[in-house]
Amino acid sequence: MQIKDLKTGTSNVDLEAEIVEIEPPREINKTGRTLRVANATLKDETGTITLVLWNDHIDKVQVGNKIQITNGYVNSWQDKTQLTLGKFGKMEVLG
Numbered sequence: 001m002q003i004k005d006l007k008t009g010t011s012n013v014d015l016e017a018e019i020v021e022i023e024p025p026r027e028i029n030k031t032g033r034t035l036r037v038a039n040a041t042l043k044d045e046t047g048t049i050t051l052v053l054w055n056d057h058i059d060k061v062q063v064g065n066k067i068q069i070t071n072g073y074v075n076s077w078q079d080k081t082q083l084t085l086g087k088f089g090k091m092e093v094l095g
Contacts, residue, residue, distance in 0.1 A: 001013055001014055001015050002015070002044055002045070002046040002047075003015070003017065003042065003043070003044050003046050003047040003048060003049050004046035004047050005046075006049055006074045006081065006083065007074060007081070008074055008075060008076045008081055009074065009075075010073065010074040011073040011074075012071055012073070013069060013071070013072035013073060013074060013083060013089075014068075014069065014070050014071070014072075015042075015044070015068070015069045015072065015083070016044070016066065016067070016068050016069075016094070017042040017043055017044040017049075017066070017067065017069075018042070018043050018044070018064070018065070018066050018067075019040050019041070019042060019043075019051070019061055019062070019063055019064065019065045019066075019067060020041050020042070020043045020048070020063060020064075021040065021041040021063060022038055022039075022040045022041075022053075022058075022061065022062070022063055023038055023039045023040070024038065025037065025038040025053075025058050026038070035054060035055060036054065036055050036058055037052065037053065037054055037055075037058075038052075038053045038058045039051070039052060039053070039082070040052075040053055040061065042067075042083065049074075049081060049082065049083050050080060050081070050082040050083065051069075051082070051083045051084070052077075052082050052083070052084040052085075054085070057085070057091055060091070060093055061091075061093060065093050065094070065095065066093075066094040066095050067091055067092065067093055067094060068091070068092040068094055069083065069085070069089065069090070069091055070089065070090040070091075070092070071085075071088050071089045071090060072084060072085050072086070072089040073086055073089065
């Protein structure tokens with residue numbers, strides 16, 4: 001799958017791309033728990049998309065890493081399309 005193919009509602013996303021930017025993490029309070037979240041920009045030869053990173057995933061990646069997303073899904077937040085791992089998605093750092 002390529003970034004140009006991703007639309008809001010797309011599920012079972014398997015994608016390999018490079019992280020070109022990571023915003024500083026911010027803390028949010030969700031259902032009484034404090035969580036960390038950060039937006040990263042993913043790029044492949046067809047375009048870019050925002051990847052939402054939660055908690056431990058933030059610390060596993062840095063700009064320049066190539067990553068493999070398995071079983072991700074695409075949603076929309078504040079009218080911006082974004083890729084997220086959700087509960088069942090996986091992210092592997094390839095290098």
